[in-house]
Amino acid sequence: MNRGRFIAQVFAGLMEWKKGNTFGTVAFTSYGFFWLTLVGIVSLPKTGLMAPAGEGSMVAFLIMWGIFTAILFVGTLKLTRALQFIFGSLTLLFILLGLGDATGNETIKHLAGWEGIICGASAMYAAAAQILNEIYGREVLPLG
Structure with missing residues (x-):
């Protein structure tokens, strides 16, 4: 699943690059490689290909x-x-995840989980707004 995130986000970044959108290119490709490195950090030690971080x-x-x-x-x-x-x-979210990992505090980790849900839901809303606004040629869902 994470490989899919990597491929999808890097591909989206390449599409943004083709449109000349520097921000979209940097954001999508960077977070695509975030998923790739995260999978490596978490998964490769389990395979014995590298030592745990x-x-x-x-x-x-x-x-x-x-x-x-x-x-x-x-x-x-x-x-x-x-x-x-x-x-x-x-x-x-990244700050909370880092703090939760640093302290081992379960409350911070749970808060990070809820924050991740909020962040993800807001990204889904923005994606829906961009798609619907473009299709209908008017503001269906506001982006602000």
Whole structure:
């Protein structure tokens, strides 16, 4: 399943590149490679192809992605409110995941899970809005 996410997001990034959309290219391809590296970090040690990542590695990985996402969030300030919400909530999600992993605090991990659901639902709304607004040639669902 994660390979599918990788392929789909990188392909979407290539489509954005063809349209000349730098933000979409960077966002989609970067998060596509996020999935590829996450699968590698989690799965490869189980196959014996590599040693497990060191203690704190996942925390560093997640926090780094949180910082990268925060930079993209700044870029959304010139775009729609929907994208601002998605990237703001995704930044928070990476930070919560990193903190949950660093502390082992189950409450933070559960909060991160709910935050992930909110972030994902907002991305689905934005995707639906973009599709429907384009098809109908008018604003069916607002993006802000």
